[in-house]
Amino acid sequence: MDTSGRPTFSLKEIAERFGGEVIGDAAVRVEQVATLEAAQPHHIAFFSNPRYRRLLEQTRAGAVLVNGEAAGATSRPRIVCEDPYAYFARLSTFLNPPEEVIAATHPDADIHPTASVDPSCCIGAFVVIGAGAVIGPRTLIQSGAILGAHVKIGADCRIYANVSIYQGCLIGDRVILHSGVVIGADGFGLAMEAGRWRKIPQIGRVLIGDDVEVGANTTIDRGALDDTVIEEGVKLDNQIQIGHNCRIGAHTAIAGCVGIAGSTRIGRYCRIGGSAMIGGHLEIVDNVEISGATTVPKSLLRPGTDTSVFPVALHQDWLKNASHIRHLSSLAARIRELESRLAELERKRT
């Protein structure tokens, strides 16, 4: 809410840079994006979900991004554009660029003499970079991140505090790994023999493509034999678990707390809701959407949205109804029986 110091931009300047048509006073200057609800006169907000029309009416924003349909729904100065949310994303990135990476290596970092770290990198305190590792230009490695031997990381990456990357994993350009992420731990590979589990060596790697973001405390296991692969542009939220030998297709987005068991292949442009659980050795094709909290125990071989959620209800109603789940088969049998007895009666009647 502090307006001092930040540069401001007029709606005219913004529209010249990002497109759209200004309606109202194009000289209005804004310095930051905000929600309709919290916006002040030095803010620009966006309106894309019709459910929030009341907030649009009440906003104190200096200006608003709207689409053509909503152009008349406010008298505030506004920029009319095709997709206000995408426009807002671009504008916010312009107003809030990622902090610049300043070339520096903290004296308390432990970098193996055979590692190659580009001089433009910023390496934090208590970072470990193992033998033979290679870190590309302008990459930030925050404090406490531990990178094993022969890890390769591309250009312009951000590896946040306390990330762990096991030996040999390869990471592309512009990748973001948030704190607590673990890349390349052993997959869950075991064989039972004479009453004891025998560990199967996990000799694959994790390969992460360009422009991938991985949320806090997410874990991606290394492959058992082949590699685990996260293709370019994949976006993973927090606390996701990806088993060994999975392949996640390009530009797929996965929300928090999802678990994906080993050797499953997920297509491109899929969207997976939070807390979904996907079994192992499955194939999910491109453009599949999986609802939050949905369990997927089988392959999904055509696009579409899949759901498997038990409807929530007050506990006493749930009790009353859920108990019948255990008798669905006999309920169905009783219906069949009724149908045949009724048909018999009807037949006799005619």
Next chain:
Amino acid sequence: MDTSGRPTFSLKEIAERFGGEVIGDAAVRVEQVATLEAAQPHHIAFFSNPRYRRLLEQTRAGAVLVNGEAAGATSRPRIVCEDPYAYFARLSTFLNPPEEVIAATHPDADIHPTASVDPSCCIGAFVVIGAGAVIGPRTLIQSGAILGAHVKIGADCRIYANVSIYQGCLIGDRVILHSGVVIGADGFGLAMEAGRWRKIPQIGRVLIGDDVEVGANTTIDRGALDDTVIEEGVKLDNQIQIGHNCRIGAHTAIAGCVGIAGSTRIGRYCRIGGSAMIGGHLEIVDNVEISGATTVPKSLLRPGTDTSVFPVALHQDWLKNASHIRHLSSLAARIRELESRLAELERKRT
């Protein structure tokens, strides 16, 4: 089980300090709390759940905390009180006070010269405290914790090993963050544009109130525009994920593995069972209880207990019954059809 060295207290002394009525030998001395099952004569146990009456009968505890109803259920020396579990909590805290924080800064901590750390703090090895950060009196920061620039932490907090706190997050007094907690990583904010996800800058913060406890490996994302807020007295178990811009009301308790998607507001004094999943942009009012493993895809606007669990069964029974879920709609239609045909028969008959 080692009885040497610890101070002991008589039931008389305990009742004088914490209330309750002693029945039996008030001179009996105990030194530690224990479960009914494991207790030895130098221990005091508590009895609050009637299911464990058999354990009460068999306990070897030197003394027991009971409520009025159970006062006659044992002949052991006992303290009769209103709420034995709360009494036990107070007594155990007295017998097992948190380890004292000894003012000290490890020489291998990396504290930015512009950070302000109260001299009464205890700062462990390989801790990083960023520019402009402020740490209040008697706060413990354990080894390997990484605190970003401008983080503020209040008095008497305990930040355990390997915690990560991103820049600008604010934390109240007497807050406990367990190992692996990540506070303030970027929320999952993306806009799809021309086949690629564009990252939306996450410029909000995380605000954590007084007396909050956060379990191991729990993650709380920073706000996209506004802040994510955890109000005072909230208790979070391990491996919980809280999305950007959520607000969790005061004194709400959330068990392990719960996921809460972005922009959801949860009321005060709610209780959320383990592995529950709560969708985004919802409102849950005060005093709602959500059962473990329940999925909440809609707002809950009145107090009560909500559940959505598929009943567990032997796999072969599950198979038999669950297959009918896919035909519930047609089963319902067949029932309607039977009703109308039967009514027709009955009508004709009269």
Next chain:
Amino acid sequence: MDTSGRPTFSLKEIAERFGGEVIGDAAVRVEQVATLEAAQPHHIAFFSNPRYRRLLEQTRAGAVLVNGEAAGATSRPRIVCEDPYAYFARLSTFLNPPEEVIAATHPDADIHPTASVDPSCCIGAFVVIGAGAVIGPRTLIQSGAILGAHVKIGADCRIYANVSIYQGCLIGDRVILHSGVVIGADGFGLAMEAGRWRKIPQIGRVLIGDDVEVGANTTIDRGALDDTVIEEGVKLDNQIQIGHNCRIGAHTAIAGCVGIAGSTRIGRYCRIGGSAMIGGHLEIVDNVEISGATTVPKSLLRPGTDTSVFPVALHQDWLKNASHIRHLSSLAARIRELESRLAELERKRT
């Protein structure tokens, strides 16, 4: 795919060491295991799942491990054995032994003078080992791992980067803890009193038996009063949460993202699928199998496989069918009503 440098072994040599009968050219030399799909002529693959027979026919592997039934299903050089997967596990361990632990203590490790670290250990950078801790021979403690006071770790363990172990926890021999694991954080013990949660001191420990493996970011809470116990040979995947005072029986295997609430006892040789959720204060006997994504709110007192999964369907089909769940009780009542009306009609008819 680089064949240079690695030792090679003939099928004859392999069969002499591990058993089985060679069919075809026993002089064929292989240097590494691989999947049927990815194998090259210098690889040996295994065939155990009949679903992959097509891959067996198409493989370019130099040799294959097969059981008696499949001995004729390929003309490649092969070793016929009873359990190709277990054979493969042993062979892969022989070809890919764990990296040797080289005795060394990094100068940037912080080891308390009262701790006892066997001179054969390898201790990484920025490791903390607390007062009175004891580390057994040939154990590897990777960079950034933090071990509290009086932690005891046995021989031949591997503690990976950024693991956190709280004070007093005991860990057996040959234990593997992957990155981000937290052992011994406080359990979720709270008593509500006068509108505020009071924390109950968690004075138990975590005891981990020999040959246990714990996956990345898994958390195991210390006991409230008694200890939390993980018996020998237990295998835990990533992101599992085990509450205070649980006991997990020997050789039980638990897949990723499972949550087990406090004080639950799980038997020996159980298998628990990913994302299952098990309530607190339950008993699960030996040899129980729990399907992935299954919720277990009650004790399971006989062996068998238990499941509670809502069948996944296209969203529109789910909508149509799931809505009837809320009326199951009334559907059942309507069936009863139909049965009695129909019986009445039938009675009148005769």
